[in-house]
Amino acid sequence: MTDSPYVPRWATIRHIRRETPSVKRLELELDNGQALGHQSGQFVEAGILGLGEAPFSVSSSPRRTDSFDLVIRSVGTVSEKLHGLKTGDRIGIRGPFGHGFELARFRNRDVLVVASEMGLATLRSLVHELLEERLLYGRLMVLVSAPTPEQLLFKDELAEWTNRRDIDFYVTVDRALDREWSGHIGVVTTLFQQLQFDPKQTVTAISGPPVMYKYALLELLGRGVAPASIFLTMERRMRCGVGKCGHCQINNVYVCQRGPVLSYADAGKLEEAFV
Amino acid sequence: MSHRVMQKEHIWTFVENLARSHRLVGPVARPGNQISFEYLDDHWRDMVLDYPPSQYPPKSILFPRRETLLTFTINGEPPQVSATVTAEPTAIFGIHACDLHGIRCLDMVFADGVPDPYYHARRAAALLIGVSCRPDAECFCASMGTLFPPEGGFDLFLTDLDTAWLVQVGSEKGAAALADNVECREATAEQIRQGQERLAARALQQKGIHIRVEHLPLLFGGEYHDPIWDELGERCISCGECNFVCPTCYCFDVADEMDPHDSTSGRRVRTWDACQLPDFAVVAGGKNYRDTAAQRNRHRFYRKFLYPVLKYKKSFCVGCGRCVRSCPVDIQIVDTVNHFVEQNLPGGKS
16 A cells, blocks of 8 residues: 555755754755645654654745755754765655644734744744745744854854844844854843834744743733734654644644644643643 | 344354454453453354453454554665555454444544554454443443444444344445355344343443533533642553553554664554653653643543544543553542532532
């Protein structure tokens, strides 16, 4: 039987870039020039036969169809092995899975993107997509944070975003030595103090470690952003990707099916969402 | 749906004839008063048809505790991967009504969204033959609405009428299996009535939950923060046995294995997993989204009594009592539900 949802497609590593000491960006090309066919915010299962699979957000724009990026932090068996691969090596890809950002709900509105640590790997696809059709949106505000300057992802792109006049771009680090950082210091939510925006006109996309969600939500809800205008990426241990294995469940929601992007209007009702 | 009657002694003719065209699975008695569903093949005479609930449901015949999803070889480019789903015609004999309901639940889960071809192939090749049961002290099927076999969820269902078997025909496939393999007569209205009575009589001695199944979502909607979860969590040793014996639990893990004698070939395997095991909800980096046994117990109850009732309009607890029989610390499913019911009665705590 060929319609097993567990059979991967094959992709070749075209380019590897070290983002931080523990994070690498892989540019991948599917066999036969296939497009991955993803939405911003969706994830894939990337695997190595004999070792297994792990879920990763797709970090490149859906409009880039000849290749796609996965940004991989080395934290487990599969991700460590992926770090050891070379250009030309091949990996198995299943997906994309789940629901990404519904951009129809962003059009003609101001957009606030809040990305902390690996959250930028997830939201980079969204930022790229917004920039590619920049005129369809109002203001674009992007807040980025990392624990240290060394751990900032996509440093080349951040420099470019700083210089663009069509992005209100802010970056911060939790801590830094004087000689390596002249910018803002503090967790990502401290950037909100510098930021004026119209809560009724603004849609937000948030991704980062669980603790950041609590503080970001306090800020946004406190300013009057509607729960239905706050989108978060909820990552769990997505194993099968097809709504069966049970590992990614938040209460009754299979993240691999209804997520990983959920609005706060939905996620806020889930007791297990922000633990 | 038609009813037929089979002479008592013809059951073995039926089994023997079925075994020619099907692999045969049925309940057999094992030491320690355990009943277990096993592949019988030529020793089909070991089958017992009047038996108390088996330790494990027949779930594993359709959804094995360990199964190969893919086989692969990695010595060439591209690697060769194949997903072969093989399912032989299999007659599962002697399934109690509660376990037929359990299979009904799995049918819905594995057909939902992206269908599971592995389960589907086995299910399509299976002939489900139910039998009236002998309940024990932990059974509570009557209150869960699973006293009678589920409509559309079996091929044949046998009820013991002492001198004969009443055979309820649940599908075309069941009708054909019966017609091809054994002599039967049309059941009389009196025999059909007797059969219904026999099945209904099993409800009399049972305990039960004190609420209608369709009202469970209302009840559980308000009990998320009840202190009973902490009480259960303090007793629970997180062994996962309640999940493994449950006819409707379907969570699994997926892992790759290399062939021990050939480093170029291997398989991707799925194995039953259990939401009561401590690391079930751990993500990369180590965070555990259900860190306490209290949270895990609550999740199990909600996955039986609330979430599926909302999604599938069916309780995923079928009242078999296995989780209670197998629990080393006596976590009681019926008492827990009834604790909530009592709290919500006028004059109750909440």
